[in-house]
Amino acid sequence: MIERGRIRQLVLGATGLIITLVVCELFIRASHLGSVSINNFYEDIGIGYRKNHTYVYFNEGFGIGKVNENRFLGNTIPKIKEKETTRFILLGDSYIESFQILQRNYFGRYLEKNLKNKHPNKKFEVLNFGRSGFDITDMYTYQKVLAESFKPNYILYFISKDDLEPSISNPYRPELVSGSDRLKITFNYNEKAINNYKKVNFLTRHSSLINMANSVRKNLNHEHIGAILFDKFYIIHENKTDNVYPDKIIEKPLKPIVYEIFEELDSNKVIIVNRDKEKLPEVFVNLCIEKGFKIIDLSNLLLQLEAKGKNPNYWGVTGEMGHWNTNAHKEIGLGLATKIGMMVEFEKSGN
Amino acid sequence: MCSYFFYGYWDWKFCSLLLLSTVIDFFLGQLLYRSEREKRRRLILSLSLVSNLGILCLFKYFNFFIDSFQIICNEVGWNLDYLHLRVLVPVGISFYTFQTLSYTIDIYRKKLEPTTNFVDFSLFVSFFPQLVAGPIERAKSLLPQLSKKLHPSKLQIKQGITLIILGLFRKVIIGDTAGRYVDHIFGDLHSYKSIELITALILFSIQIYADFSGYSHIARGTAKLLGVELMKNFEQPYLSRNITEFWRRWHISLSTWLRDYLYISLGGNRKGKYRTYLNLMVTMLLGGLWHGASWNFVVWGGLHGLYLFIHKAVVKNKNEINNSINKLNFSTLFKVISTYLLVLFTWLFFRSTSWETTKIFFQKIYFWEKSEYAGLFVSIALVYLIFSGLFDLAEYHYRRHTYLLLIKSRGLKVGILLALFGVTIIYMFQAKPLPFIYFQF
Numbered sequence: 001m002i003e004r005g006r007i008r009q010l011v012l013g014a015t016g017l018i019i020t021l022v023v024c025e026l027f028i029r030a031s032h033l034g035s036v037s038i039n040n041f042y043e044d045i046g047i048g049y050r051k052n053h054t055y056v057y058f059n060e061g062f063g064i065g066k067v068n069e070n071r072f073l074g075n076t077i078p079k080i081k082e083k084e085t086t087r088f089i090l091l092g093d094s095y096i097e098s099f100q101i102l103q104r105n106y107f108g109r110y111l112e113k114n115l116k117n118k119h120p121n122k123k124f125e126v127l128n129f130g131r132s133g134f135d136i137t138d139m140y141t142y143q144k145v146l147a148e149s150f151k152p153n154y155i156l157y158f159i160s161k162d163d164l165e166p167s168i169s170n171p172y173r174p175e176l177v178s179g180s181d182r183l184k185i186t187f188n189y190n191e192k193a194i195n196n197y198k199k200v201n202f203l204t205r206h207s208s209l210i211n212m213a214n215s216v217r218k219n220l221n222h223e224h225i226g227a228i229l230f231d232k233f234y235i236i237h238e239n240k241t242d243n244v245y246p247d248k249i250i251e252k253p254l255k256p257i258v259y260e261i262f263e264e265l266d267s268n269k270v271i272i273v274n275r276d277k278e279k280l281p282e283v284f285v286n287l288c289i290e291k292g293f294k295i296i297d298l299s300n301l302l303l304q305l306e307a308k309g310k311n312p313n314y315w316g317v318t319g320e321m322g323h324w325n326t327n328a329h330k331e332i333g334l335g336l337a338t339k340i341g342m343m344v345e346f347e348k349s350g351n
Numbered sequence: 352m353c354s355y356f357f358y359g360y361w362d363w364k365f366c367s368l369l370l371l372s373t374v375i376d377f378f379l380g381q382l383l384y385r386s387e388r389e390k391r392r393r394l395i396l397s398l399s400l401v402s403n404l405g406i407l408c409l410f411k412y413f414n415f416f417i418d419s420f421q422i423i424c425n426e427v428g429w430n431l432d433y434l435h436l437r438v439l440v441p442v443g444i445s446f447y448t449f450q451t452l453s454y455t456i457d458i459y460r461k462k463l464e465p466t467t468n469f470v471d472f473s474l475f476v477s478f479f480p481q482l483v484a485g486p487i488e489r490a491k492s493l494l495p496q497l498s499k500k501l502h503p504s505k506l507q508i509k510q511g512i513t514l515i516i517l518g519l520f521r522k523v524i525i526g527d528t529a530g531r532y533v534d535h536i537f538g539d540l541h542s543y544k545s546i547e548l549i550t551a552l553i554l555f556s557i558q559i560y561a562d563f564s565g566y567s568h569i570a571r572g573t574a575k576l577l578g579v580e581l582m583k584n585f586e587q588p589y590l591s592r593n594i595t596e597f598w599r600r601w602h603i604s605l606s607t608w609l610r611d612y613l614y615i616s617l618g619g620n621r622k623g624k625y626r627t628y629l630n631l632m633v634t635m636l637l638g639g640l641w642h643g644a645s646w647n648f649v650v651w652g653g654l655h656g657l658y659l660f661i662h663k664a665v666v667k668n669k670n671e672i673n674n675s676i677n678k679l680n681f682s683t684l685f686k687v688i689s690t691y692l693l694v695l696f697t698w699l700f701f702r703s704t705s706w707e708t709t710k711i712f713f714q715k716i717y718f719w720e721k722s723e724y725a726g727l728f729v730s731i732a733l734v735y736l737i738f739s740g741l742f743d744l745a746e747y748h749y750r751r752h753t754y755l756l757l758i759k760s761r762g763l764k765v766g767i768l769l770a771l772f773g774v775t776i777i778y779m780f781q782a783k784p785l786p787f788i789y790f791q792f
Contacts, residue, residue, distance in 0.1 A: 009762030016766025024524075024774045030734040032727075033528035034778070054727065058782070062535035064724055104723065105542055209774065215781040317538035326542050 021209060028208040032056035037204035037211050038067070041197060043187065045071070045145050046173035050205070060315040060322030061100030071146070073128040074103065079150050085123040086115075086344065089147045091139040092158030095275055096130025100315075100323045107324070110333020111340070118341045127152070137166040137176045140261045141185055145174060154340075155269055156296075160276035164258055164284055172197060176257065183260050254283055267292040271343070273336070277302045294343055301335045302328070354479040358442075365441040368406065373476045375402050376451040380465035380472075383458045392459060399455040407448045411440050415644030443483035445641055449608055451476055454490040456612050463491055471498050480573040484566050486584040486604035496579050503578035511575030513753045513768065517742075518568025520771045523778055525739055526561030529554040532731070537702060540711045544722035548715050550732045555702045556695050557735045560589065563602070568752060583752065587743040589694075592686035593666070594658040597694060609638050631663065632656040642701070647709070651700040658693055 028034045035057075040050045049067040057063040068076040081087050090096050090108055098106035108126040115124040129147045131138065139157055147155070169175050171190040176183055204211040272288050274280045274297045288295050305312045305328060312328030313321050324332065359366045379399045386392045408416075454475070457463035466472050474497045481488060503511070536543050536551035543551070567584040574581045588600035598606045617630040632653070639652015703709040722728065745754050758764045 009760065011762070012760045013762035013766035013769075016760075016763040017770045018766075020767045020770035021774070024770065027524075027734065027738050028774075031528065031731055031738070033524070033531075034781075056727075058531050058535075062531065064727065102542065102724075209777065212777050212781050216777055219781055317534050326539060 025207060025209050028212075034208040034212045036206060036208050037201055037214075039201065040205065041172065041194060041201065042071070045142070046170070046189070047197070048146075049073070055099070057099040059100055060318050060320040061325065062317075063099045063101050063103070065099070065103030065106075070150075073097065073130070074108075077125060077127060077150070081125060081151065082123060085125055086154070087125045087127065087150065087152045088112075088340070089127050089129055089143070089150065089152040089155045090158065091134070091143055091147065091155060092130045092273075092275060093134045093160075093163065094130070094132035095323050096128065096158045097132050098128070098130065098323070098329065099132075101326050101329060105326055105329060107329040107333040107336065110330055111336045114334055114337030115341055118337060119344075130158070135163040135166045136261060137257060138170075138173065139163075140183075140264070141174050141176050144185055153269065154271055154344075156271050156273050156336075156340075158273045158275040159280065160274070161278055161281055161284075164254060164281065165252075166255060166257060176261075178257060178260055183257075183264055252281075254281070254287065258284070259287070262287055262291050262293070265291075265293070267294075271296060271340070273297075274299055277306070296336065296339050298332060298335065301331060305331060354474065354477040354482060357479040358477060358482060361442050368410075368441055368444070369447065369477055370473075372403060372406065372447065372451050373473050375399065376455050376476075377465075377469055377472045380455055380458050381467070383455060384465045396455060396459045400452065403448050403452050407444055410444060412640075412644045419646075440644075446485050446487055447476055447482060449487050449605075449641075453487070453608060453612060457490060466490075466494055466498065468498065478574075478579075480570040480577075480579075481581055484563070484570070485602075486567060486570065486582050487608050488581060488604070492582065493579070501578040503576055507575040507578060507580075509756055510753045511572040513755055514568045514572030514575065516572075516768050516772045516775075517752070517755070518565040518570075518572060520565070520775050521561045521568065521742065522565030523775045525735065525742075526558050526565055527782075528778075529558040529561065529735055533558055533702070537704075537708065540708060540715065543715075544720040544724075545715050546722050546725045547728050548712055550728040552695060552699055552702070552712075553732045554735055556589075556691075556698050557739050559698070559701070560585070561739060571752075587747045589691050589740070590687055590743055590747055591690050592683060593690055594655065594662050594693060595666070597690055598655070598659065605638070605641070609634050613637060628660045628663070631659050635659065647700045647703055647706075651697050654697045654700065658697075 029036070035055060038049055038053055038055050039047050042048050048071045051067060051069055051071055053067045055063070055065055055067070057065075065073055066075070068074055070076060070079075088111070096108075098108075103109070106128070108128050112124050112126040115122075127147070127150060129142055131142065134142065136157070136159060139159075143155060171193040175186045175188065177186055178184075200214065204214050270293060272280075272293050272295045274295070277299050279285075279297070279299055280295075285295065302312050310327055311321075312324050312331070315322055315325050355366050355369070358369060376399055379395055379402075383392060383395045383399075386395060454463070454465075454472075458465050466475075471494060475488075475490060475494050478488075478493070478497065533551050533555045536547060537555075540548065564585040571581045571583070582604055584602060584604050586600040586603065588597050591597040591600055614630055614634040617633060618626055619630060620627040622630075633656075635652045635656030636649055637652070639648045639650070639655070642648040642651070699709060699712060703712065746752055748754075749757060751757075755764055755767060758767075
């Protein structure tokens with residue numbers, strides 16, 4: 001009798017737990033306080049955005065946007081563009097992805113709008129293929145596997161100096177390898193890693209709570225749990241490596257794959273944009289000039305904003321430093337429109 | 352000691368201010384009780400009022416008065432910047448100041464005998480569950496409890512745990528998450544469209560309620576774990592049918608304090624119709640100012656004063672104020688929604704950090720801008736209203752905050768509470784919690 005009673009209570013307890021979690025899940029989804037995973041695995045591009053997915057994102061900023069049918073950010077655009085349309089593709093990392101602001105306020109929209117204002121008789125389209133964590137090899141690979149199919153007139157590579165140090169290959173993305181005479185993109189995914197990812201992704205795609213719990217797991221790997229629980233009572237002792245030459249900027253040589261990428265890229269189509277306050281390494285700039293690539297340097301614009309007291313990376317609402325803020329996006333869009341507009345006109349005039 | 356440690360964790364220097372208030376009112380309370388002559392009693396009470404309100408005004412309102420005076424001085428070219436004090440407003444100063452004042456005023460009114468135990472009185476002033484954001488307790492209710500040995504009953508422990516979990520869920524999952532939208536939108540109104548601003552205002556009404564009522568639940572729950580009963584601070588205010596009822600359900604400890612120690616002291620409703628309305632308006636204006644050293648809070652209080660004044664002038668059926676909702680019909684629904692909308696309008700002034708913000712808000716509503724995210728924002732607002740409303744409806748229906756304890760099955764109760772707690776903890780570990788709004792007061 002006692003045993004039955006305990007079992008009954010356990011069953012009721014589990015029922016109460018599940019029903020409450022389901023109700024919470026519904027609230028979390030509907031209010032977008034947490035979201036399901038925005039990613040999915042595709043054979044052709046590796047981990048990419050889920051099609052037709054609307055996201056609400058909170059970090060240093062607040063972003064709302066959507067992923068279209070073709071798995072990049074923004075409204076669905078036909079692959080074949082209208083006549084007389086100049087199509088720009090943006091490649092880069094999380095700065096270009098721009099999850100921190102409303103999609104209507106990201107710099108690509110300002111770029112498109114301002115190009116149209118400056119050249120009312122022309123049509124322009126700006127497509128955002130930015131992805132968080134992308135370096136130059138990822139950008140090139142993404143261009144080849146996805147972006148190029150949209151037949152852009154121009155491709156803007158938004159690069160910072162860190163992007164020129166390609167990281168360890170990602171098991172969830174196609175890999176760029178040096179071939180005998182040209183670069184090759186291989187789709188030899190790590191099967192075990194992909195299967196594990198798919199299992200976790202199945203859960204995180206269908207449940208916000210599980211996705212949040214997954215974020216907690218990742219946070220706990222990076223942050224000290226003591227700091228989260230005990231706040232200023234917890235002192236983190238970190239080993240800091242002394243920089244022996246703190247004032248000396250050491251320019252490393254470019255990795256061979258960077259040279260190979262620039263052999264493959266079309267200098268008539270690709271525009272290199274320095275998206276950082278720091279200048280790009282001289283060796284890279286020289287490579288671009290040598291190969292005939294146009295370069296737009298945003299560092300002066302960003303530093304000017306900072307000098308005016310409008311730090312482009314400072315978010316007033318959260319008091320955090322991070323990606324470009326709303327004002328910076330507007331200024332960058334304006335600045336790019338001016339410079340690109342001149343380049344386009346310059347070329348069309350045949351000078 | 353624990354209470355002082357709790358307070359000192361924020362900034363140990365302000366413990367001295369807390370101690371000063373405690374010492375002043377402890378000894379003045381003794382003196383007041385022993386004095387027979389009315390003139391002397393008034394003098395001692397005045398000393399208590401001046402010292403407590405003086406400290407409050409110095410830390411909280413001095414710069415506000417200087418800035419307000421500066422507007423006039425600008426006309427004659429005087430600059431008063433040098434007079435600005437660079438001080439932080441001590442956390443909870445508005446709350447514990449009112450609490451100690453209620454002690455001395457009750458002694459003056461001969462409604463209370465002072466305690467002779469300084470430790471008990473110190474604990475009354477600094478009791479950590481309610482020190483920083485209320486409820487503002489009365490000595491008559493709290494002191495006797497603190498004077499005895501604290502021994503919680505089994506029921507109090509169950510109620511305490513339930514209140515803490517429900518309060519934490521409300522504060523974090525409803526309040527904090529709504530607050531994220533509010534902060535971003537109000538922080539940059541220019542970047543948002545009309546429906547998005549309205550959603551932010553609705554979410555602010557949810558945020559401030561969930562945040563403060565959640566905190567009050569946690570305070571009451573923590574006190575219950577120590578065997579102490581604190582007063583309820585909220586009774587489903589957004590289910591009110593009129594503004595008078597709203598003020599009997601919203602921040603009850605403050606509204607009753609203002610009624611008992613300000614409104615009644617000014618004469619209440621004993622000096623004729625027009626004097627009643629004046630007393631009401633003064634009380635609400637000062638009540639608004641209590642929330643913050645800024646004119647927007649005064650406007651907020653003034654609007655509520657106006658609402659109350661109009662309601663008092665026109666209401667015929669005073670029984671309606673006292674009766675609960677027994678039937679849900681169109682008339683009741685209309686009244687509840689109307690009251691909510693009236694209160695919602697005042698929240699704009701409470702939230703706006705400047706007149707510029709308020710002006711932009713009105714401009715964006717007047718010159719309506721369509722939003723491609725209209726459906727999304729409307730659904731978010733509705734979801735928050737419905738979800739928050741469900742908690743209130745449960746409390747209203749069962750006439751208690753610990754309605755979950757009415758569930759007979761222990762397993763079911765534990766399962767529900769574990770789920771609520773688990774969700775809260777998951778969220779807290781993957782996002783930074785926002786500070787309690789009422790901590791700034």
